[in-house]
Amino acid sequence: MTDLCKKINEFGRAMGNASRYRIIEALLKGEKTVGELVKIVHLTQPAVSQHLKTLKTSNLVIDERRGQEVYYSVDAPYILGLLKSLTTDVRNRKKT
Numbered sequence: 001m002t003d004l005c006k007k008i009n010e011f012g013r014a015m016g017n018a019s020r021y022r023i024i025e026a027l028l029k030g031e032k033t034v035g036e037l038v039k040i041v042h043l044t045q046p047a048v049s050q051h052l053k054t055l056k057t058s059n060l061v062i063d064e065r066r067g068q069e070v071y072y073s074v075d076a077p078y079i080l081g082l083l084k085s086l087t088t089d090v091r092n093r094k095k096t
Contacts, residue, residue, distance in 0.1 A: 004085050007059075011082060014058035019043060020051045024074060027061065031073040 015021055022041045026032060032040070037048045052072055055061035062075045 004082075004089055007082055008086060010058045011060065011079075014055055014060050017051070017054075019047070020055055023048065023051055023055065024060065027072060027074045031064075031071040033069050033071055037072070 015024065019041065023037055026037055026040045034045060034048050034052065037043075037052075038045050041048065043051075052061060052063075056063065059075055059078045061072050064071050064073075
């Protein structure tokens with residue numbers, strides 16, 4: 001399995017869960033704390049934290065500590081780079 005294939009597989013697993021997709025959707029509107037996400041996605045704090053861990057492991061979300069709070073946001077450059085690599089790979093395969 002190529003490196004790109006592994007990354008796309010991780011992306012699919014991370015986004016293949018409705019709760020994680022709702023978290024990503026909320027983060028696309030701007031950075032949020034776990035507490036803010038709990039209110040938006042209507043999940044418990046432990047559930048949101050677990051989903052964020054999965055999203056971070058898949059490089060879809062980044063975090064930044066500011067004092068007592070941790071703010072989460074979408075890692076847009078990583079996602080855009082991944083999608084660009086996929087698009088380039090698909091185009092190259094069409095030519096052969």
